[in-house]
Amino acid sequence: MVEYIQIAWQGLVSGFAYALIGLALVMVYKTARILNFAAGTMAGISGFLAHWWAAEQDMPFGVAILFAMIMTGAGTYVVERLTVRPLVKLGDFLPIVIMTLGVEEFLANVSLLWWGGTARRYRVPGDIDRINWLIGDFRLNAWHLVVAITTFVTLSIVGYIINQTELGLGMKAFAEDQDAAKLMGIKESTVSIWTWVLSALVGGVTGIVFAPVLFLQQDYMNIIFIKGFVAAILGGFLSLSGGVAGGLLLGELEAFTIKWAPREFAAALPVVIVFIVLLIRPHGLFTREKGHERV
Amino acid sequence: MSDLTDNSTTALERAKIPLPKFLKKNHYFGFLGILLVYLLAGTYSEYSQTIMNTIIFAIIGASLIVVFGMAGQLTLGHTIFVAAGVFLSANITTVWTRGLETEIPIAFGVAFLLGLIVGFPSLRVNELYLALATFAVAFVGVQVLFEWKQFSGGGSGKPVGKLELFGYEFSRGPTLVRIALILMLITFWVVGNYQDGRTGRSWNALRTSETAARAAGLPVAWLKILCFGIGGGLAAIGGVLYAHTLRYAIPENYGVALSIIVVLALIIGGKHRLMGAVLGAVFVKWLPELSRDVQEYEGLIYGGTLIILTLIAPDGLVGMFEWLGERIKNLKGDPQAERFSSVAKETSPLESQFLAPLSSSDPKGSLIVRDAAVAFGGVKAVDGVSFEIPAGGVTGLIGSNGAGKTTLFNAITGHVKGATGQFILDGEEISQKPIHNRALSGLGRTFQNLNLHDDLNVLEHALLGLDRNMKYGRIAESFRMPWVLREEKKAHYVAAELLDHMDLLEYWNEKVEDLPYGLQKRVDVVRALATNPSILLLDEPAAGLPTAEALEMMKKVQEYANHISAGVLIIEHNVELVADVSDRIIVLDAGKTIADGTPEEVTRNEQVIAAYLGT
Numbered sequence: 001m002v003e004y005i006q007i008a009w010q011g012l013v014s015g016f017a018y019a020l021i022g023l024a025l026v027m028v029y030k031t032a033r034i035l036n037f038a039a040g041t042m043a044g045i046s047g048f049l050a051h052w053w054a055a056e057q058d059m060p061f062g063v064a065i066l067f068a069m070i071m072t073g074a075g076t077y078v079v080e081r082l083t084v085r086p087l088v089k090l091g092d093f094l095p096i097v098i099m100t101l102g103v104e105e106f107l108a109n110v111s112l113l114w115w116g117g118t119a120r121r122y123r124v125p126g127d128i129d130r131i132n133w134l135i136g137d138f139r140l141n142a143w144h145l146v147v148a149i150t151t152f153v154t155l156s157i158v159g160y161i162i163n164q165t166e167l168g169l170g171m172k173a174f175a176e177d178q179d180a181a182k183l184m185g186i187k188e189s190t191v192s193i194w195t196w197v198l199s200a201l202v203g204g205v206t207g208i209v210f211a212p213v214l215f216l217q218q219d220y221m222n223i224i225f226i227k228g229f230v231a232a233i234l235g236g237f238l239s240l241s242g243g244v245a246g247g248l249l250l251g252e253l254e255a256f257t258i259k260w261a262p263r264e265f266a267a268a269l270p271v272v273i274v275f276i277v278l279l280i281r282p283h284g285l286f287t288r289e290k291g292h293e294r295v
Numbered sequence: 296m297s298d299l300t301d302n303s304t305t306a307l308e309r310a311k312i313p314l315p316k317f318l319k320k321n322h323y324f325g326f327l328g329i330l331l332v333y334l335l336a337g338t339y340s341e342y343s344q345t346i347m348n349t350i351i352f353a354i355i356g357a358s359l360i361v362v363f364g365m366a367g368q369l370t371l372g373h374t375i376f377v378a379a380g381v382f383l384s385a386n387i388t389t390v391w392t393r394g395l396e397t398e399i400p401i402a403f404g405v406a407f408l409l410g411l412i413v414g415f416p417s418l419r420v421n422e423l424y425l426a427l428a429t430f431a432v433a434f435v436g437v438q439v440l441f442e443w444k445q446f447s448g449g450g451s452g453k454p455v456g457k458l459e460l461f462g463y464e465f466s467r468g469p470t471l472v473r474i475a476l477i478l479m480l481i482t483f484w485v486v487g488n489y490q491d492g493r494t495g496r497s498w499n500a501l502r503t504s505e506t507a508a509r510a511a512g513l514p515v516a517w518l519k520i521l522c523f524g525i526g527g528g529l530a531a532i533g534g535v536l537y538a539h540t541l542r543y544a545i546p547e548n549y550g551v552a553l554s555i556i557v558v559l560a561l562i563i564g565g566k567h568r569l570m571g572a573v574l575g576a577v578f579v580k581w582l583p584e585l586s587r588d589v590q591e592y593e594g595l596i597y598g599g600t601l602i603i604l605t606l607i608a609p610d611g612l613v614g615m616f617e618w619l620g621e622r623i624k625n626l627k628g629d630p631q632a633e634r635f636s637s638v639a640k641e642t643s644p645l646e647s648q649f650l651a652p653l654s655s656s657d658p659k660g661s662l663i664v665r666d667a668a669v670a671f672g673g674v675k676a677v678d679g680v681s682f683e684i685p686a687g688g689v690t691g692l693i694g695s696n697g698a699g700k701t702t703l704f705n706a707i708t709g710h711v712k713g714a715t716g717q718f719i720l721d722g723e724e725i726s727q728k729p730i731h732n733r734a735l736s737g738l739g740r741t742f743q744n745l746n747l748h749d750d751l752n753v754l755e756h757a758l759l760g761l762d763r764n765m766k767y768g769r770i771a772e773s774f775r776m777p778w779v780l781r782e783e784k785k786a787h788y789v790a791a792e793l794l795d796h797m798d799l800l801e802y803w804n805e806k807v808e809d810l811p812y813g814l815q816k817r818v819d820v821v822r823a824l825a826t827n828p829s830i831l832l833l834d835e836p837a838a839g840l841p842t843a844e845a846l847e848m849m850k851k852v853q854e855y856a857n858h859i860s861a862g863v864l865i866i867e868h869n870v871e872l873v874a875d876v877s878d879r880i881i882v883l884d885a886g887k888t889i890a891d892g893t894p895e896e897v898t899r900n901e902q903v904i905a906a907y908l909g910t
Binding site: 029033035037083086087093094095097098099101102103104105106107108109110112113222223226229230233237262263267268270271274275278279282 | 431438592599601
């Protein structure tokens with residue numbers, strides 16, 4: 001029994017990462033109908049910055065995180081203005097997707113040049129990630145608890161922003177109907193940029209808290225990006241809570257598949273899930289199908 | 296202006312539309328280029344490796360043109376096909392000890408089938424999801440290769456055997472380059488043949504407007520899956536060559552990174568032209584050769600170039616060169632003078648040898664609509680409409696905004712989901728058929744908001760409608776067999792006459808997005824007429840046009856409909872125009888029929904006056 005709880009907890013922790021990245025992807029897609037392929041790399045750079053500053057530049061951990069978040073926000077602001085904004089007026093999403101691919105390639109290589117390709121494992125202050133509590137036979141890693149708490153705090157903040165602030169209202173309006181929102185006098189470029197920044201910050205938090213869990217390799221967030229995308233698909237890509245739920249579900253599925261299925265299958269699981277969901281319920285597991293093609 | 300008296304020539308000749316030929320100018324240039332490299336391969340053998348890589352990337356680029364450039368399916372999982380080629384090659388050469396004659400067909404076949412599977416989600420999701428789904432395929436593909444040790448050798452990889460063809464062993468280096476060049480020539484020729492044939496035309500159509508492509512009767516679903524199959528198969532040929540160049544197949548080389556690089560290379564080069572595949576490959580493979588510094592910043596440069604090109608030249612380097620060429624040409628003379636040189640008109644294109652056989656005295660297009668209903672959420676847009684249209688008649692469908700006219704059209708053609716009711720066309724029940732099959736059964740339609748194919752010219756729109764008349768198979772098309780050319784030529788003649796009839800002949804080579812609105816409307820009609828429909832469904836053909844122009848167009852449409860004895864169902868707001876052309880008018884209000892009769896009856900009906908014409 002305890003074994004299963006252990007596996008479930010492991011799945012939940014991975015699920016947190018997928019849920020956060022899924023949330024970040026859905027946020028931008030829902031408001032601007034753009035898929036940001038650079039999201040994983042951007043999150044990875046945030047994580048690298050924070051841990052690199054803390055471990056190698058002797059910055060206090062909290063300050064390093066703060067700086068990394070500021071850099072993430074500012075960097076995203078610049079990237080959006082320079083690359084995405086000029087293409088929005090074309091009204092076609094394909095060039096924008098290609099653009100984010102270019103940004104991905106560019107940023108991935110910047111980080112590769114900066115930090116090199118070797119994997120490293122950064123510790124966190126006080127070696128929290130090495131503390132394990134035993135509750136009966138159940139082993140609880142202290143850092144995993146931090147991850148869980150951070151996830152809940154992040155989700156609450158995002159929930160607050162979306163439900164209680166003007167930005168959130170604007171995001172909802174654009175998600176509902178782009179043209180109507182514009183006619184109501186909501187400025188598209190303002191909503192878009194702050195959605196991008198918010199999304200990048202969520203990604204940044206994920207990158208930072210998961211760096212000690214994973215080996216910090218130049219492309220360590222890519223795998224989480226893929227799975228975050230699977231989470232978003234499970235949730236139907238248009239539902240924020242669906243994305244989060246999809247992430248947690250994927251984490252659990254994965255944890256139990258590794259336990260019971262051969263490794264080849266466990267590796268292919270995300271794609272298998274994507275294919276099944278797309279074929280059976282393209283609108284996601286949690287949302288109802290809506291809308292029709294206008295001709 | 297040619298002489299007006301000469302009635303013997305066809306519209307095609309008068310407009311100087313070139314007929315499709317077996318060889319084009321591009322073929323000669325391409326062949327010369329490849330021949331040059333072939334001859335020089337031995338001289339510069341120190342560059343064999345780089346030349347090889349360029350050729351492989353060009354082949355992969357050409358395969359991507361099929362999937363992405365033509366069909367518009369952004370795939371980021373293209374390397375799994377390359378990987379399939381590489382590892383099949385490694386296994387065939389070492390385990391079976393067979394040569395290229397076995398490797399290439401098997402690699403092509405396996406990757407083709409794999410492509411059909413990978414392409415499957417493209418039926419269900421939009422391009423954005425597809426990009427990510429294929430990205431995930433690439434990502435997981437490598438992991439599966441890692442774990443499937445028997446096939447791939449796991450992390451340490453698998454050696455590739457000797458380079459053989461029918462038992463003859465070849466040395467690598469320049470010989471391999473020459474073999475690769477021949478394969479590249481074949482690949483490019485095949486892809487080029489698609490570009491010039493009906494498959495490429497259909498792919499272009501579905502890229503630019505899937506809705507309209509379906510309405511023209513194209514099997515969009517099959518075309519989408521097929522592009523992945525063919526693209527995958529061709530990429531696997533690149534993979535076979537890659538295996539022999541590297542001599543060692545390691546799974547981790549075929550991951551997402553390579554997938555992104557091949558896409559970037561093609562976009563940088565230009566995704567709509569074969570030359571783009573070459574330029575992209577040269578850019579990606581020769582830049583690092585320049586110096587070691589470049590090598591270090593390779594990815595940075597590719598990413599940066601892509602960002603800049605996407606902003607300034609979305610069609611890549613080829614697009615940039617073409618644009619420059621155009622500018623230089625324009626400097627020499629007035630471009631407009633040449634562009635719209637009008638073409639003398641025949642007395643009647645309908646009498647021409649190409650359109651005359653379509654003439655029929657047997658009226659068709661009897662349409663029975665029974666209890667048609669469409670609901671969006673709780674709103675009943677169409678609420679139990681029933682009517683019967685006799686064959687060959689012109690029927691008007693009027694009603695205020697939101698009365699459900701277009702929705703009824705969409706229900707008949709299948710463009711709206713969840714429509715209920717029965718639709719019977721010429722005695723054949725079409726209610727359960729998919730859109731393109733309804734079109735093939737004889738429904739031709741136009742669109743209220745002009746669903747044209749940007750990037751395609753006017754002639755190609757007519758050819759799209761004629762697609763169903765071209766019976767040649769796709770394998771024959773790959774190799775441009777004589778009957779392919781024969782049917783293409785015939786379709787060109789018919790298309791030209793049709794354009795002549797609709798007064799569009801002089802614009803045949805114009806991209807539709809460059810045409811004025813009134814002409815675009817006519818192109819939409821031409822595409823529908825070219826399908827030789829039993830009944831023509833016109834959705835506000837006159838909207839936005841001056842009445843005179845609208846009447847003129849309607850006259851032409853009616854002439855043609857009479858010529859082929861097709862029925863016409865027309866939605867129009869301009870009541871005078873409808874009353875003028877129709878034998879009968881059906882009036883919709885709030886999704887229900889409120890009047891049905893001759894124009895005189897309907898315009899006098901009080902309910903109609905209240906609901907539609909106002910007080």
